[in-house]
Amino acid sequence: MTQPQNSEAPMTRPRSRAGMVLFGLLVLAIASVIWLTLPRSPTLPMPPEIPDAIAEVEIVEALRSARDRLMQDRTRADRWGEYGLVLLAHLFDEEADRCFAQAATLDPNAAQWPYARGLLASKRQPEQAAAWFQRAAELSPDSENGAAMRLQYADWLAEQQQSSEAEAIYREELQRNAQSIRAQFGLAQIQMLQGQSEQAEIGFRATQADRFAAKRSKVQLAILARQRGEAELAAQLERDLAGLPADPPWPDPILDVTLGLRAGRRQRERQIRELEEAGNYREAAEIYLRQIEREPTLEDYVGAGVNLARLQEFPRAISLLQEAESRAPADANVQYTLALVRYSSIEAELGSSVGRAKHQGTLEQVVRHAQLAVKSKPEFAQAELFWGMALTQLGKPSEAIPHLQRAAAGQANRIAPHLALAEAYLQTRQLGEAQSAWKKAHQLEPDAPAVRAFQARLTPSNP
Numbered sequence: 001m002t003q004p005q006n007s008e009a010p011m012t013r014p015r016s017r018a019g020m021v022l023f024g025l026l027v028l029a030i031a032s033v034i035w036l037t038l039p040r041s042p043t044l045p046m047p048p049e050i051p052d053a054i055a056e057v058e059i060v061e062a063l064r065s066a067r068d069r070l071m072q073d074r075t076r077a078d079r080w081g082e083y084g085l086v087l088l089a090h091l092f093d094e095e096a097d098r099c100f101a102q103a104a105t106l107d108p109n110a111a112q113w114p115y116a117r118g119l120l121a122s123k124r125q126p127e128q129a130a131a132w133f134q135r136a137a138e139l140s141p142d143s144e145n146g147a148a149m150r151l152q153y154a155d156w157l158a159e160q161q162q163s164s165e166a167e168a169i170y171r172e173e174l175q176r177n178a179q180s181i182r183a184q185f186g187l188a189q190i191q192m193l194q195g196q197s198e199q200a201e202i203g204f205r206a207t208q209a210d211r212f213a214a215k216r217s218k219v220q221l222a223i224l225a226r227q228r229g230e231a232e233l234a235a236q237l238e239r240d241l242a243g244l245p246a247d248p249p250w251p252d253p254i255l256d257v258t259l260g261l262r263a264g265r266r267q268r269e270r271q272i273r274e275l276e277e278a279g280n281y282r283e284a285a286e287i288y289l290r291q292i293e294r295e296p297t298l299e300d301y302v303g304a305g306v307n308l309a310r311l312q313e314f315p316r317a318i319s320l321l322q323e324a325e326s327r328a329p330a331d332a333n334v335q336y337t338l339a340l341v342r343y344s345s346i347e348a349e350l351g352s353s354v355g356r357a358k359h360q361g362t363l364e365q366v367v368r369h370a371q372l373a374v375k376s377k378p379e380f381a382q383a384e385l386f387w388g389m390a391l392t393q394l395g396k397p398s399e400a401i402p403h404l405q406r407a408a409a410g411q412a413n414r415i416a417p418h419l420a421l422a423e424a425y426l427q428t429r430q431l432g433e434a435q436s437a438w439k440k441a442h443q444l445e446p447d448a449p450a451v452r453a454f455q456a457r458l459t460p461s462n463p
Contacts (some may be wrong), residue, residue: 044074044075044102045098045102047067047070047071047074047080047083047098047099047102048083048087048092048095048098048099050063050064050067051063051092051095054090056263056264056265057264058263058264058267059090059263059264061263062086062090062261062263063083063086063087063090066082066083066086066087067083069082069083070082070083075106076106077102077103077104077105077106077107077110077113078103078107080099080100080102080103080106081099081100081103081110081112081113081116083099084096084097084098084099084100084103084116085116085254085257085258085261086261087099088116088120088254088258089258089259089261089262089263090262090263090264090266093120093123093124096116096120097117097120097121100113100114100116100117100120101113101117104117109139110139111135111136111137111139111140111141111145111146111149112136112145112149112253112254114132114133114135114136114139115132115133115136115140115149115152115253115254116254117132118130118132118133118135118136118152118153118156119152119254119255122156126160129156130157133149133152133153133156134153136149136153137149137150137153137169142176144251145253147173147176147177147180147182148182148250148251148252148253149253150169150172150173151169151170151173151180151182151183151186151250152250152252153169154166154169154170154173154183154186155182155186155250157169158186158189158190163190163193163194166186166190167187167190170183170186170187170190171183171187174187181206181207181210181212181213182212182213182250184203184206184207185203185204185207185213185216185217187203188200188201188202188203188204188207188220189220191203192220192223192224197224197227197228200220200224201221201224204217204218204220204221204224205217205221208221211247211248212247212248212250212251213247214244214247215241215244215245215246215247216247218237218240218241218244219241221237222234222237222238222241225237235443239443239444239445241413242413242414242444243445268287268291271287272284272287272288272303275287276307281307281308281310281311282307282311284303284307285303285304285307285308285311288300288301288303288304288307289304292304292320298324298327298328298331298334301320301321301323301324301327302320302321302324302333302334302337304317304320305317305318305320305321305324305337305341306337306341308320309340309341309344309345314341314344314345317341318338318341318342318345321334321337321338321341322338324337325338329372330372330376331376332372332373332374332376332377332380332383333373335369335370335372335373335376335383336369336370336373336380336382336383336386338365338369339366339369339370339373339383339386339387339390340382340386342362342365342366342369343362343363343366343386343389343390345362346359346362346363350393356393356394356395360394363390363393363394364390364394366386366387366389366390367387367390367391367394369383369386370383370384370386370387370390371387374387379406379410380410381406381407381409381410381411381417382407382410382411384403384404384406384407384410385403385404385407385411385416385417385420387400387403388400388401388402388403388404388407388420388421388424389404389420391403392404392420392423392424392427397423397424397425397427397428398424398428400420400424401421401424401425401428404417404420404421404424405421407420407421408420408421408437408440412440413444414444415441415444415445415448415450415451418437418438418440418441418444419437419438419441419450419451419454421437422434422435422437422438422441422454422458423454425437426457426458431458434458435458438451438454438455438458441454442455
């Protein structure tokens with residue numbers, strides 16, 4: 001009988017199964033090696049939780065919105081940075097720093113994140129600030145923001161008394177932009193410290209017209225004038241300083257952004273300050289009044305009252321301030337503000353004896369408010385001023401003089417207390433003292449209408 005041709009097939013099937021197993025193991029081994037050698041993304045941390053015990057709902061909502069956006073994609077450096085900026089805007093520095101650290105890890109070529117860490121470290125851990133500022137300076141582009149970062153680093157070095165390093169950055173920046181006010185001012189400060197007075201004066205004169213450096217430049221020019229023995233020039237510069245507003249902070253690519261990210265009361269305070277500076281008292285008052293309807297504070301009543309008084313709406317202003325007084329009768333600022341607003345409400349009619357007699361009751365209220373303010377806050381010069389002016393209008397100039405003397409001592413750079421003191425002296429026929437008080441006002445603002453008007457009265461024949 002002929003044997004079938006596939007008689008050995010059963011012997012070959014076990015070998016095929018073993019080969020397949022070996023092949024599978026080989027594939028698995030190769031895949032494992034490839035997986036182990038491939039670059040893997042680092043494990044991304046969870047962003048900081050929203051801090052506890054935040055009383056203002058608007059702040060919680062702002063933080064939650066930024067954190068939720070980050071949680072949608074934790075691989076994005078910009079979203080880590082955004083959450084950090086919102087945290088920083090509300091003074092949660094440690095949580096903000098963790099976000100900036102992760103943003104810098106994800107985008108190591110971005111200058112703003114090490115710069116933000118430098119800003120935070122400069123206040124809390126100055127020994128670490130230099131490394132972050134230096135890293136930001138290396139990465140910062142030749143742009144306005146880049147210049148601000150480099151100059152902030154230079155200013156910080158100057159504060160740390162590392163003058164040579166700061167000077168090098170100022171000079172490098174002036175090579176990039178010879179008109180840089182901040183670099184000119186910083187270099188002039190270094191030169192002043194090094195005793196290079198002439199060069200420093202040139203720098204300060206070049207920066208004194210800029211709105212970011214006007215006051216600080218005149219301060220330094222006055223110091224230099226006194227060092228040279230030019231007392232009259234120094235006195236003139238100091239008089240100029242009395243009328244100058246404070247310089248705004250230097251532009252900053254991080255801090256300027258955080259101002260716009262504030263929520264809650266701090267955001268309202270900034271908005272109100274900007275409105276008041278622009279003379280928009282109605283809008284400022286409305287913000288306070290809306291807050292009074294929602295969750296009033298003492299500051300809201302006082303702020304609304306002051307802005308309504310600026311709009312000559314005195315009855316409404318006084319009503320709000322009386323509500324503040326009922327809530328905090330011993331608060332010095334409340335009592336002072338009531339004195340100021342009550343006096344302002346009748347000031348236009350105090351030029352005649354009829355007007356003074358008509359408003360005797362209000363003047364007595366001014367005295368009471370000012371007295372309570374000084375009781376709560378001794379050496380309260382502004383309250384002493386209204387106390388003294390009200391007594392003078394009540395026909396008690398001798399009693400007013402001690403109060404006005406304290407007001408003039410505490411507000412030496414303002415003409416109002418000196419003129420009020422001169423008036424009290426004049427009414428008590430102390431002509432020499434009246435002339436002396438008037439001269440101090442004249443030195444401060446020689447062209448002020450009130451100063452010129454008072455001069456005509458300073459004659460023996462017209463006491």
